[in-house]
Amino acid sequence: MSTGTTKLDVVVSDVVPVNELVTRFHFRRRDGELLPTFSGGAHVVVEMRDGGRTRLNPYSLMGSPLDTREYTISVRRDDAGRGGSLFMHRSVKPGLEMVISYPVNLFSLDLRAKKHLMLAGGIGITPFMAQTAQLAAEGGNFELHYTCRTATLGTYADVLRERYDRRVRLYHDDRDERIELDRLLSSQPLGTHLYVCGPSGMIDWVRDHAASLGWPAETVHFEHFAAPQPGAPFDVTLALSGKTIRVGEQQSLLEAIEAAGVDPPYLCRGGVCGQCETNVISHDGKFIHNDHWLSEEEHRSCGKIMPCVSRFEGRSLVLER
Amino acid sequence: MGITFRKETFRNDFTFKNSPEHIRRFPFPFHEDSYMYAVNIEPHVVGPKGSVLENLIDVDEHYVAEMQDRALVLAEDPLRCQSLPHMTLAGWDLLELLMEQQALGYPEHFTLTRDGDRWRWINRPLGIDDTFTFGDVSTLPYGPMEYITRQSQGDFCILDQRDGNLWMDAGMVTTQADWSLDFDIGMNFFEWHAPVPLAHEKGIFTRALKFLTNIQQGKPARRLNWTMTINPRLDTSPENYHKWGPDRTTVTPENVGEKVHLRVELQSFWRLPRSNGIVFPIRCYLIKMDELVTQPKWARRLHRVIRDLPEELANYKGLTRYRPTLVEWLSKLDDGSPTSPGFGPD
Numbered sequence: 319m320s321t322g323t324t325k326l327d328v329v330v331s332d333v334v335p336v337n338e339l340v341t342r343f344h345f346r347r348r349d350g351e352l353l354p355t356f357s358g359g360a361h362v363v364v365e366m367r368d369g370g371r372t373r374l375n376p377y378s379l380m381g382s383p384l385d386t387r388e389y390t391i392s393v394r395r396d397d398a399g400r401g402g403s404l405f406m407h408r409s410v411k412p413g414l415e416m417v418i419s420y421p422v423n424l425f426s427l428d429l430r431a432k433k434h435l436m437l438a439g440g441i442g443i444t445p446f447m448a449q450t451a452q453l454a455a456e457g458g459n460f461e462l463h464y465t466c467r468t469a470t471l472g473t474y475a476d477v478l479r480e481r482y483d484r485r486v487r488l489y490h491d492d493r494d495e496r497i498e499l500d501r502l503l504s505s506q507p508l509g510t511h512l513y514v515c516g517p518s519g520m521i522d523w524v525r526d527h528a529a530s531l532g533w534p535a536e537t538v539h540f541e542h543f544a545a546p547q548p549g550a551p552f553d554v555t556l557a558l559s560g561k562t563i564r565v566g567e568q569q570s571l572l573e574a575i576e577a578a579g580v581d582p583p584y585l586c587r588g589g590v591c592g593q594c595e596t597n598v599i600s601h602d603g604k605f606i607h608n609d610h611w612l613s614e615e616e617h618r619s620c621g622k623i624m625p626c627v628s629r630f631e632g633r634s635l636v637l638e639r
Numbered sequence: 640m641g642i643t644f645r646k647e648t649f650r651n652d653f654t655f656k657n658s659p660e661h662i663r664r665f666p667f668p669f670h671e672d673s674y675m676y677a678v679n680i681e682p683h684v685v686g687p688k689g690s691v692l693e694n695l696i697d698v699d700e701h702y703v704a705e706m707q708d709r710a711l712v713l714a715e716d717p718l719r720c721q722s723l724p725h726m727t728l729a730g731w732d733l734l735e736l737l738m739e740q741q742a743l744g745y746p747e748h749f750t751l752t753r754d755g756d757r758w759r760w761i762n763r764p765l766g767i768d769d770t771f772t773f774g775d776v777s778t779l780p781y782g783p784m785e786y787i788t789r790q791s792q793g794d795f796c797i798l799d800q801r802d803g804n805l806w807m808d809a810g811m812v813t814t815q816a817d818w819s820l821d822f823d824i825g826m827n828f829f830e831w832h833a834p835v836p837l838a839h840e841k842g843i844f845t846r847a848l849k850f851l852t853n854i855q856q857g858k859p860a861r862r863l864n865w866t867m868t869i870n871p872r873l874d875t876s877p878e879n880y881h882k883w884g885p886d887r888t889t890v891t892p893e894n895v896g897e898k899v900h901l902r903v904e905l906q907s908f909w910r911l912p913r914s915n916g917i918v919f920p921i922r923c924y925l926i927k928m929d930e931l932v933t934q935p936k937w938a939r940r941l942h943r944v945i946r947d948l949p950e951e952l953a954n955y956k957g958l959t960r961y962r963p964t965l966v967e968w969l970s971k972l973d974d975g976s977p978t979s980p981g982f983g984p985d
Contacts, residue, residue, distance in 0.1 A: 324857040354856055355735075355912035383913060420857045426915040428801050429725035452913075456728070536802045585853065593853065 323363070323419040323585070326353065330414045331388055340441065340473045341407055342380075345389045345418060353386045356421035358449030359541070362389065363419040363587060368405045371569075371577065375402040375545070376587050378444040379421060380474075382451035389418070392473060394441040400548050400568040422585050425515065425541035427452070432509030434460040437497065437524055439516020443473055445541060446515065450482060463497050465489040465516070499527050515541045542590060542610055546570035549606065549629045556580060556639040557599050571625035580639055582625065589627035596623055596637050603632010641747040644703040644764055650711075655871035657930050661700055665926045666691045667934075667982050668863040668903050672943040674952075676838050680850060683859035683907045691905060694744030695859065696737060697922060698792060703764050705792050705814070705873065712813040712874050713789075718821045719876075720785050722797070722809035729797045729809060730784035731774060732911035733918050737787045762790055784809055793905075793922035796820070798828075800852055800916060807831055808916075814873040814923045816866045816902060817957065822877070836951040854910045854917060861907040866956045867965075868902045871925045890961035895968040896929035899961065901941070928965075932972050934984035939976070942969035 332344035347353055356379055366373040377391035393406045410416070425445050427434060434453060436446050443464055453460045462485060466472035469490055478486045489495040503512070512533060514524040521540045528538045548568050555562045556575065565574040572594055575582060585591040589609030598621055607617045609624035616622050623630070623637070647654045657665065686692025691699070712719055722730055738760055742751040750761040756773040767790065771778035779786045788795050788811035797809040804827045812820035823831040828848050838844060854860055868875055869886040890898055905922040932938035945958070946966045953959050979985055 323855045356856075357913050357915040360915075420855060421912075422855060423915045426800065429728060429799070429914065430723075585855075591853070592849075 323422060325365075325417050325419060326362075328353075328389070328416055328418055330410055330412050330416060333410060333412055336392060336473055337470055339471060340392050340394050342390055342392045343406065343410060345391075345416065346387065348415060353389055354420055355386055356383050356448075357423050358383055358427055358452040359425035359445045360421035360423035360448070361425075361445075361586070362391070362421055363584075364391070364406075365417040366402060366405050366410075368401065368409070371573075373400075373402045373405065373573070374576075374584075374587060375406075378425075378448070378541075380444040380447035382455070383448055384451065384455055389421075392441065392444050394473075396545070399545060400570075402545070422591075424586055424591055425513075425539065427513075428511045428537070428539065430509075431511035431537075432459065433507055433511070434458065435502075435506060435510050435512050436460060436462040437512070437514040437516070437520075438462065438464045439514075439520040440466060440471075441473065442514075442516035442520075442541075443478075444515075446513070447474060447478075449513070450478070454482065460485060462486045463489065463502065465491065465495075465497060465520075468492045499524065500531070503528055503531050503533065511537045511539065513539045518542060542588060545588070546572075546627045547608060547629070550631060552603075552630045552632070552635065554630070555634070555636045557636050558639055565629070570627065571623070571629060575625060575639060582639060584626060587626045589624050592624075594624060594626050596625055596639055597621065598623055599636040599638050600634070601630070601632065601636070602634045603630055605630055642698065642700055642702070642745070645700045647701070647704045649704070649708045649871055649873040653870050653872070655701070655704070655925065657926055658700060659933075660689075662926065662930050662933055663984060664690055664699075665931070666863060666903050666905055666924055667901075667931075667937050667984070668865045669940050669944050670980070670982050672940050672978060673947055674944045675949070676843055680847070680860050680862045680908075683861035683909075691922075691924065694740065695907070696740035696744065696791070696920070697905070698741060698745050698748065702792055706765060706790060708873050709789060709811075709813045716878060719813045720788070720811045721820060721824050722782055722784050723825065726784070726797055726799065726809035726914070726916070727776065727782065729799070729911050729914035729916040729918070730782055732913050732916065733795065733797060734783040734787040735773070736909060736911070736918065737791045741791070765790060784811060791920075793920045796919040796921070797911070798851075798917040798919060799914075803852065804828055805848065805851060805917060813876075815876055815921070816868070816904065816923075817875055817877060817880075819877045834955075836955050837949070851908055851917060854908050856910040856912055859907055859909040861905060864904040864906060866902050867958055868900045868925065869898050869961070871900055871927065873923060873925075887957065887960050890964050892964055892968060895965055896932070897927060899928045899965055900925045901928075901931055928968070932969075935972070936978050936985045938969060938972040939974070940978045942966065942973040945969065 327348045328345040329348050331346045334342045336342050361376045361378045363374050363376050379389050380392055381390040393403050395407050396403045438446050475488050489497055514521050551567050552565050559580050561578050563574050563578045565571050583593045585593045592611045606629040608627040611624055612622055649655055691697045738751045741749040748763050752759045758773050759770045761768045794812045794814050798805040799808040807823050807826050810820045832844050872883050875883050903924045907920050909918050
């Protein structure tokens with residue numbers, strides 16, 4: 319029962335700087351055919367051949383699901399990150415042939431909703447670009463609240479305001495504008511679903527408020543887009559394949575396992591889908607769990623790890639891989 | 640060279656039968672001489688020419704007759720086809736999938752032409768030639784799911800995916816093995832599987848749900864399921880139990896070969912692109928014992944499987960009353976010699 323996605327051979331058809339941090343990339347199929355249809359909230363995993371290493375980073379599709387001539391993603395440059403966004407910004411030019419995955423949606427709209435209330439923070443705006451396009455085409459009822467640091471860093475704020483006018487509300491940190499969350503969540507019509515995508519702190523803030531105001535958990539949807547964090551190198555023994563590997567400072571455990579020629583299943587590479595869940599056979603040290611998949615009890619019991627985002631510090635770690 | 644569609648019935652005079660080629664392509668579900676549940680899911684990829692897997696959506700010689708039988712069922716009971724309001728988009732996804740697959744596999748019978756959202760669909764066996772606007776329900780005579788599933792063999796359940804579960808929120812179900820869409824509509828995966836014995840204890844549904852919610856676009860999966868039916872009746876629904884239930888008392892040593900049918904479901908699972916739902920086609924294949932035992936390997940193996948089936952499973956599948964008669968009849972065709980590995984005939 320292996321899972322995973324089919325790959326698509328694409329060519330970069332355009333690279334458009336959006337502001338000082340964000341650049342948009344356009345992909346078309348190399349064979350000139352249409353790309354697969356997708357649903358708002360879906361992401362693709364982009365394969366980056368960066369010198370000798372392969373990076374696999376997920377990015378939300380932000381174009382309209384109605385137009386599959388091309389896919390577009392927006393990448394925020396992270397100077398302190400592990401290098402994937404820097405590679406995209408520096409090395410990906412129009413004409414470059416790349417491989418991306420089929421779309422996967424782990425942040426799907428609940429089509430039963432009478433109203434879709436969307437809260438975006440920073441680059442968390444990208445899945446909402448596609449979802450609003452999908453809903454607008456069907457006459458769907460949505461409202462988007464978007465917080466950004468400054469007006470110039472409000473990626474696509476202008477586009478969204480032009481498309482949807484008063485259905486989009488902007489908040490700028492540098493002007494001390496804040497979402498009045500209690501008032502917003504208390505004044506929604508019955509049947510509203512809430513969607514939030516942004517930094518972890520924002521997601522927790524929104525989920526906690528929604529829960530305390532009595533929103534049922536099934537009506538609150540969120541997508542973490544946390545990338546794996548760098549950390550101190552550590553050694554791991556893969557018991558099933560009989561290999562011992564070193565996880566580099568800028569490498570995730572999953573990437574190190576893949577670099578050793580072992581291919582665990584994956585979908586999100588962000589600690590939410592559960593595909594790469596791996597059993598721990600033995601350990602002497604401390605886990606740094608960064609995922610949103612395992613329960614707190616599973617984290618405490620040290621029996622499992624999500625190698626896409628989590629790390630380890632200590633003397634030895636043996637995994638069932 | 641196209642398919643020659645048979646004129647036949649699945650009710651009253653029961654004239655259904657399989658041609659010799661269709662007997663050989665029957666999806667016999669037992670790869671060994673015994674049967675127990677397993678999570679027997681595999682990738683739904685194209686199989687050998689001349690098998691039911693030659694195309695991912697199979698159309699066979701029973702197509703026209705099955706569609707006529709479906710129309711009769713729906714005329715008597717419109718609730719066999721239901722779609723909750725949020726499932727219309729998934730209905731369009733399914734319409735696209737079935738039109739694409741049928742046109743791809745059987746170009747002599749089906750043609751799909753697209754010009755943006757202006758689509759033309761020609762279905763020659765059923766004499767249909769419609770032009771419509773994709774996404775606009777007012778341009779079709781039925782909703783998109785009902786329109787295309789009146790033209791596609793097999794039952795179809797469309798499952799909405801949310802809250803880490805799957806929900807039976809739309810479907811066309813007229814060829815079912817004793818379950819009811821009208822009863823199950825709106826239920827989640829665990830709720831609609833509640834009556835199945837033994838499998839819950841084995842944790843099968845928890846694992847199956849985990850697998851299904853991770854089915855990816857462009858990577859469908861499939862499994863086989865089976866039961867037995869007396870007379871080649873497609874519509875063995877709880878709603879019509881009074882019509883077919885008593886048939887089980889009519890099996891005699893003289894009529895086993897003609898009356899008792901192995902009923903195999905080819906179930907497949909596909910991620911739908913626009914709605915992010917899952918469609919679950921359940922394609923039913925029937926074969927009467929007289930036809931099945933023309934393949935000696937199948938006769939020997941079926942004898943051993945039915946004879947050794949655990950009591951709970953025999954009850955759940957409704958075989959209890961006629962099992963001794965069937966086993967006795969099959970035993971005469973089992974000389975005890977070994978069977979070759981795999982599903983296919985020798």
